[in-house]
Amino acid sequence: MRFFIELIYNGKNFHGWQIQKKVKTVEGTIEYCLSKLLKKPINIIGAGRTDAGVHAKQMFAHFDYENQIHSDFLYKLNIFLPNSIRVNNIFQVKNYVHARFDAISRTYKYFFTYKKNPFYHDVCLHYFYSLDHKKMNKASKILMDYKDFSFFCKKNSSNKNNICHIYQSYWSFKKNIFYFTIEANRFLRSMVRFIIGSLLDVGRKKIDIDEFIKIMQFKKINYDYSKSIVPPYGLFLTKILYPEDIFYEEKIEE
Structure with missing residues (x-):
């Protein structure tokens, strides 16, 4: 069984x-x-x-x-x-x-805080740069127009292909806490953290929307994305969806 x-x-x-x-x-x-x-x-x-x-x-x-x-x-x-x-x-x-x-889809969230808090230290990235929220959300929507995420895949990955279907991608801002949500059928190694790093670069105006699009199209070859990956501790796998008819019996719960 x-x-x-x-x-x-x-x-x-x-x-x-x-x-x-x-x-x-x-x-x-x-x-x-x-x-x-x-x-x-x-x-x-x-x-x-x-x-x-x-x-x-x-x-x-x-x-x-x-x-x-x-x-x-x-x-x-x-x-x-x-x-x-x-x-x-x-x-x-x-x-x-x-x-x-x-699995039908997986959802990740990455959490940030503008205000330093020792109790968030291991689960939330303290971020002290000012950000353009509108540009970040505009760039995040562009992700859904693409399927090949080779640029945001960790080098030397063993993936047979780098095709992913993103269903939703957006930022939420609430006072001192903000977070990024992304849902897709699959993710590549470190893909979410590379994407977030680049979106933060858009928010900080290190790159503009047109440059972000060129990155997605692998045309911005001089962009050092290795410096734009966020650390792992703010990232959470939050939801995995399956077909409703996969199980036989009621769940065993405490």
């Missing part, structure tokens, strides 16, 4: 989602705990791969197990997991459903 887990995590102390040798990852931590509790090796496959330091307010992963999982298992699992990870529910899905390939 195939099961989905829905979880949240603070990525500060993890080297990203994907399991790696000799470093702590979210995937590796969950696999270890599941394997110990279920008394057999468990491999999980996530809906995506967040970078080191990136957080998730909603993430899904699937694993296979031959027996039913009862409601008290979720309670035991969360006791065993570190405080930086919580599994919100577990539910059975059809055997062919895949956490990564069957």
Whole structure:
């Protein structure tokens, strides 16, 4: 039988989602705990791969197990997991459903604050430059006109193609807090952080809208985008959508 887990995590102390040798990852931590509790090796496959330091307010992963999982298992699992990870529910899905390939869309948000706040330090970027909000939102809408995001992909990426379909892209500004929202069918490695860096350059008037369009068209070859990537700790994976008919039974929740 195939099961989905829905979880949240603070990525500060993890080297990203994907399991790696000799470093702590979210995937590796969950696999270890599941394997110990279920008394057999468990491999999980996530809906995506967040970078080191990136957080998730909603993430899904699937694993296979031959027996039913009862409601008290979720309670035991969360006791065993570190405080930086919580599994919100577990539910059975059809055997062919895949956490990564069957996802319809993913949404990320990146949070900023104009006012320095020690309690936001690990989850929100303190940004002290003045910004042109209208130009930033105008540039963000332009993203939806393009499909090839090779320019915003980390070099030496193993992607077979760099085509992504962006469904929404916008900035929200509320007093001292502002954030960027982007939804797409898929994202490339570090793509969101590169895009945000360039949009901030538009807001700071380091580049104008026409230059941003040239960047999107790979014509602005002298633009040093490597300096425009934002750090990971303000980035959250916030929502993943799936078809409504993927599961058999009610979710197991605490």
